[in-house]
Amino acid sequence: MVEDMSDEGPGFADLALRPELLKALSDLGYEEPTPIQREAIPPLLEGRDLLGQAATGTGKTAAFALPVLQRLQEGSGETPSALVLVPTRELAVQVSEAMHRYGRDLGARVLPIYGGQPIGRQLRALERGVDIVVATPGRALDHIGRGTLPLKGIAMVVLDEADEMLDMGFAEDIEAILQDVPEERQTVLFSATMPPRIDGIARRHLREPVRIRIEREAPAAGEAPLVRQSAYVVSRAHKPAALGRVLDVEAPTAAIVFCRTREEVDQLTETMNGRGYRAEALHGGMGQEQRDRVMGRLRAGTADLLVATDVAARGLDIEQLTHVINYDVPSAPEAYVHRIGRVGRAGREGVAITLAEPREHRMLKTIERVTRSRITIEKVPTVADLRARRLELTRAALEESIMEDGDLDRFRVVVETLCDEFDLMDIALAAVKLAHESTGAAADEEEIPDVAPRPERADRGRREGPGRDDRRPRRQTGGMTRIFVGAGRSAGVRPQDIVGAITGETGVSGRDIGAIEIADRFSLVEIPEGAAQEVISALRRTTLKGRKPTVRFDRDEVPRRR
Incomplete structure (x- = not known):
């Protein structure tokens, strides 16, 4: 049975967000807030300062972006009303794009500014007027020094990935910026860890902040399912190919592939069907009758791959399910535990596989620590691995036919006739080749490149020295x-x-x-x-x-x- 969607927890509509924001979230396929969003958005909407501890991939961006956009006034002035500080240019672009998507119907003007981009383009955008600036600390300080980033209208400052900014040597830049912004402002700080330096910034610059830390409970002793857990580190561009490669090697009886949004579910389902898999989509945008038809096809064996969001997959009990695949690293360890709990039931073994981008490696480590389980990092199967696996499947099919099919004598005349002209081994090889090719299993020709996980912060090294250049990423x-x-x-x-x-x-x-x-x-x-x-x-x-x-x-x- 599919769980009744009316029993779900609080949704975005319960967070008192503006209709334009709710529409944008619905259009993007977001179905329910993550834990950090549920905890952070209400106090931020009340204007409270906030100190939040949350790992990468838990939904922090929406947790602060939605309140920032909520506060935008129609016909905003020419000076920015919010400043978001992030450690890297990649994150600046990522946060800026997210805020553009969420605030499209509000006409939000969001500008990322970072080093490596021509400063003239940034100057022209600032002259035209922006509502929200997403900046790396160094480039923000450059603009402040030039007088091109006015701070008089700043009502909200967000420090995202604060611990990483400190590790990269931006502590003095952050202090300088926070000294220049108006004292009567709302300040938000998010960090994956809470070292003493972060606590010091919070004491100096946040006023009676709401402190949020998403508590994570490990599964009780004896409740862990019999699940083989592994992960493949792969770039986003190669994820569909890697998923297909892993499915071919694993050959699951039935599998669920978890995605974050409805849009991603629909896109991946179409991609996998185009690659020859029998995939079905399941998400909250589908009616109950449509969902029941999908589940019926899965249980009847006419579909073997279910691509779903967490919300839509609640309450599913699929007896033949053998594999759970996380297309992205889950946003919280609890979600990971719930997902893999769908296999390995009743003493049966199951398989949990995660496709992780290099930047998500740290979240995998967090899941390991919280769940007290080992997630083995494996190499994406090569073309040779895939060919070997497909030959194994052909051999198994032939063996089953020999053992169980009693109607082979009618083909004996063909073999005996061919033996007059060819060697028996050559005849057998040709027959196996035809059987193998009849499955349509032509191996991919292109290798998927290996991608190394990004190193933990402890391995990155600290930059020491009093000089400004020593505090910069080198x-x-x-x-x-x-x-x-x-x-x-x-x-x-x-x-x-x-x-x-x-x-x-x-x-x-x-x-x-x-x-x-x-x-x-x-x-x-x-x-x-x-x-x-x-x-x-x-x-x-x-x-x-x-x-x-x-x-x-x-x-x-x-x-x-x-």
Whole structure:
């Protein structure tokens, strides 16, 4: 039985958000708030300062973005009313895009400002007027020093990933910015950890803050299911291919693939059906009759893959279910525990697999610690692994046919006739080849590149020294060179697409990437010389906006490298 949707917990509509925000969330497919959103949004809407501890991927962005947007007034002034500080350019772009999506119907003007982007573009946008600025501390301080980022209208300041900003040496910049913003403001601080330095900032700059920490309960002793737990670290661009590769190797009887939003469920279902899987979507946007039909097909065996959101999958009891797959790392350990609890019941063994992007590796460690279980990091199956597995399945099918099918004598005349001309082993090999190919199991030709998890903060090293330059994230040693990427504006390529492709497929971080120039049909990207060949090779293997671009050294750079 599918659980009655009327029994669900509080939704976004219960949080007193503006109708425009509720519509945007519904259009994006968000069905219910995460724990941090349920706890943080009400006090923020009341104007309280807040100190929140939450790991990456728990929904922090919406937890502060929705209250920020709620406070926007019609016909906002020319100066920003909110300032969001984040540690990296990638996060600045990510938060800015999220706020654009949530505040589309409000006409919210959101501007990301960060190093590595031409400052002229930022200056022109600030002159035209913005409502919300999402900035890295260094670039924010540069604009404040120039007088181009006025702070007189700032009513709300958000520090996101505060512990990471401190680890990267931005403590003095943050203090300087907080000293300059109006004293009568609302201040919000989110951090994955709460070291003494964070507590010190909170004591100095937050007024009687609401303190939120999402408590996580480990499963009781003896309740852990018999589940083999593993994870694959893979870039977002290769996730659909990696999912297909893992499904082919695992060959589940029936599997649930969990996604975060309805939109992602629909897109992934279409993608997997296009790859030859019998996939069905299940989410809160479907009526009860439609949901029942989906479950009927799954139980009847006419579908073997269910792609669902957490809300829609509540109350499901599928006896033949063998695999649970997290297409993204769950936003909280509790969600992970609930998901994997759907397999391994009644003494049966089950399999839980998670596809994690490099930035989500830390959340996997948090889940391991809270659940007290081991999640093995495995390599994505190679083309050779896939071919070997498919041959195993062909062998098993032939073995079953030999053991159980008593009607083989009618084919004996074919074999005996062929034996007059060919060797018996050659005949058997040809028959196996035909049986194997008849399954339509042609292995993928392209390897999925290995992606290393991003290191834990403890491994990143601390930057010491009193000088301002010592407090900045350092580029890789050596000079910079420029590469040519044969895709530009006409293909819809944006700087964040290029940054994401490089950081997701190589060991180069976003802070190591220099200027990015995007023309109509190509782009030029500055990268460290020492990593140039790695980046070129990686970009040649990946796709940008659905196509493989030409990637090479920029012609102006080649003579310098000889």
